[in-house]
Amino acid sequence: MTAAARIAARVLAAWLATWMIGWALVELAPERPALTAARAGGRLPPELAGVAARDRAVAAVARAHDLDGGAAARWVRVSARAAIGRLPRSWRDDRSAGAAAARHAAATVGRALAALALALAAGVGVPLAVARRRGAAAAVAGVGAIAVAVPTVWLCQLAVAVAPAAALTSAWAVAALAAAPAAVVALHVGAALAEIDRTPLAIAVAARGASRRRWHAVHALALIAPRLAPLAASTLGFTLAAGAVVERALALPGAGRTLVAAAAAGDAPVVLTLAAAAAALVALVAGLAAAATGPAAARATEAP
Amino acid sequence: MTRRLALAWLALIAVAALAADLLASDRAIVARTADGLAWRPPARGAALRAELGPDGWALWPPIAADPIAVRTDGALAILAAPTPQHRLGTDDRGRDVAARLIHGARTSATLGVGAAAVATLLGLGLALAIALGPPRLRPAALAACDAIASAPALLVTLAAAALVGHRGLVALALLIAVPRAADTARLAAAQLAAELAAPYALAARGLGASPARVLVRHALPAVWPALAIAAAITAATAVLSEAALAFLGLGAPPPTPSWGELLAQATQHELRWWLAVPAGLVTTLTAAALFALALAPPRASR
Numbered sequence: 225m226t227a228a229a230r231i232a233a234r235v236l237a238a239w240l241a242t243w244m245i246g247w248a249l250v251e252l253a254p255e256r257p258a259l260t261a262a263r264a265g266g267r268l269p270p271e272l273a274g275v276a277a278r279d280r281a282v283a284a285v286a287r288a289h290d291l292d293g294g295a296a297a298r299w300v301r302v303s304a305r306a307a308i309g310r311l312p313r314s315w316r317d318d319r320s321a322g323a324a325a326a327r328h329a330a331a332t333v334g335r336a337l338a339a340l341a342l343a344l345a346a347g348v349g350v351p352l353a354v355a356r357r358r359g360a361a362a363a364v365a366g367v368g369a370i371a372v373a374v375p376t377v378w379l380c381q382l383a384v385a386v387a388p389a390a391a392l393t394s395a396w397a398v399a400a401l402a403a404a405p406a407a408v409v410a411l412h413v414g415a416a417l418a419e420i421d422r423t424p425l426a427i428a429v430a431a432r433g434a435s436r437r438r439w440h441a442v443h444a445l446a447l448i449a450p451r452l453a454p455l456a457a458s459t460l461g462f463t464l465a466a467g468a469v470v471e472r473a474l475a476l477p478g479a480g481r482t483l484v485a486a487a488a489a490g491d492a493p494v495v496l497t498l499a500a501a502a503a504a505l506v507a508l509v510a511g512l513a514a515a516a517t518g519p520a521a522a523r524a525t526e527a528p
Numbered sequence: 529m530t531r532r533l534a535l536a537w538l539a540l541i542a543v544a545a546l547a548a549d550l551l552a553s554d555r556a557i558v559a560r561t562a563d564g565l566a567w568r569p570p571a572r573g574a575a576l577r578a579e580l581g582p583d584g585w586a587l588w589p590p591i592a593a594d595p596i597a598v599r600t601d602g603a604l605a606i607l608a609a610p611t612p613q614h615r616l617g618t619d620d621r622g623r624d625v626a627a628r629l630i631h632g633a634r635t636s637a638t639l640g641v642g643a644a645a646v647a648t649l650l651g652l653g654l655a656l657a658i659a660l661g662p663p664r665l666r667p668a669a670l671a672a673c674d675a676i677a678s679a680p681a682l683l684v685t686l687a688a689a690a691l692v693g694h695r696g697l698v699a700l701a702l703l704i705a706v707p708r709a710a711d712t713a714r715l716a717a718a719q720l721a722a723e724l725a726a727p728y729a730l731a732a733r734g735l736g737a738s739p740a741r742v743l744v745r746h747a748l749p750a751v752w753p754a755l756a757i758a759a760a761i762t763a764a765t766a767v768l769s770e771a772a773l774a775f776l777g778l779g780a781p782p783p784t785p786s787w788g789e790l791l792a793q794a795t796q797h798e799l800r801w802w803l804a805v806p807a808g809l810v811t812t813l814t815a816a817a818l819f820a821l822a823l824a825p826p827r828a829s830r
Contacts, residue, residue: 249691373815375771378808461680487690499687
């Protein structure tokens with residue numbers, strides 16, 4: 225199997241698994257999906273009196289959204305359609321769930337990818353820059369433990385408190401999204417550098433006259449790279465999910481707000497489409513990062 | 529030093545969570561009324577003061593305000609800045625912020641401990657099944673754990689909370705715990721497999737020890753430190769997830785006091801500092817203490 229085929233299989237598995245697990249949760253919920261759909265679409269207004277009228281409204285919604293039949297049959301039907309990209313319609317406004325999810329998605333994905341790049345740059349750059357200083361490892365660990373613990377919502381509130389409202393652009397959002405992942409990456413890189421500096425390869429490279437800066441930039445970084453591949457995926461996952469918090473706190477448009485609105489209304493098709501798209505994107509980045517960092521590590525073990 | 533500071537802070541939070549009713553409530557701890565001495569008398573605030581009589585007395589909690597109900601002797605103070613009566617001000621319903629902060633520790637502690645316990649037990653069970661099960665199924669099981677663990681935890685919790693529709697603390701703890709259980713399982717399974725294949729374990733088997741004895745006496749004790757680290761990370765994740773979910777309106781059901789709910793109120797009301805600063809600070813310090821415990825180098829064993 226080629227690397228591209230492996231990545232494609234991973235992406236498809238993430239997409240499908242999210243739909244299968246997610247729809248299983250929908251079926252396990254105490255309320256019937258048709259009833260939730262009717263409620264989400266505003267088909268059960270308080271003035272709709274009588275059990276028979278409510279049952280008729282729910283039955284109509286069930287027919288319109290193909291929610292008839294048993295739970296197992298529905299689960300198989302929804303999973304099979306998701307596998308070929310036929311998504312259910314939104315329970316709230318009857319539009320395609322794909323179209324609802326795609327609205328503002330570019331802004332959220334753009335911010336998440338920018339935050340990923342910033343987190344990796346800061347998380348790798350800071351430990352490398354201070355690696356030769358005394359007590360650097362302890363300082364990176366201490367600052368990292370605090371930075372990773374600051375709630376994203378609080379960071380946004382601090383931004384709102386110190387910056388004028390007009391300046392609260394996407395750049396602030398990217399910085400708020402990148403803070404915690406950068407700390408996690410810095411903690412991993414700091415620990416990995418301390419470990420790699422003690423290996424026989426480090427001693428051999430130093431004995432052959434390579435400077436410490438060259439050791440870190442050429443060999444140590446390439447050795448650490450494979451460990452960063454899963455971190456890149458989890459960082460992207462965090463930045464996509466925390467996007468909902470940042471978009472709400474800074475009043476920015478984005479798919480995160482769509483997700484929160486859909487979640488509050490119980491609109492399962494839109495929630496699942498967004499969650500499955502995020503899982504597929506994370507799987508894609510994980511696959512690409514693993515493919516890119518593997519050969520670099522193999523080359524790095526060759527001493528100059 | 530860091531470990532001691534972290535433990536001291538977490539002990540403080542545990543005391544606040546356990547003794548929240550004695551620290552912040554408008555019910556007296558003990559009172560002497562005309563009927564005699566009473567422990568936690570049912571009458572509250574002004575009603576109890578009226579019952580006390582000339583010879584009566586009452587010992588009140590340090591913060592004599594209820595975290596949920598608002599009982600005023602006069603005007604209702606909504607979003608009031610700190611005063612001697614309300615040391616951390618009031619929220620948008622006139623409730624005492626200090627009282628809600630202390631009772632919020634109970635919510636965070638319940639979520640943190642609950643999620644950590646569920647994730648650890650579930651993760652250990654899965655790890656045992658993976659390590660002791662058929663070797664042919666091991667790669668697939670580990671890949672499944674990898675896939676679940678790499679899914680964005682906050683997104684999973686948010687989506688699951690929306691799909692299942694439950695908003696209780698138990699459901700929230702379970703939703704946070706399940707993705708973390710997969711992470712705990714892959715960590716523990718890898719360590720269990722390494723320990724069971726180690727020369728000392730093989731030597732013990734050669735000397736006649738049963739597989740169960742090798743597992744219980746040798747392999748499992750070696751896994752405890754990794755499980756403790758995973759549990760601390762799960763608890764920290766639960767505290768931070770609660771803040772994010774409460775901010776998005778999917779946290780603990782109202783009127784449950786929680787730190788995340790105070791942060792959400794701060795955003796809704798032009799960032800009143802008495803709502804944002806204390807809640808943000810205790811959330812950060814609690815999560816940092818748990819992360820510091822997870823990151824602290826292990827103690828040398830004898």
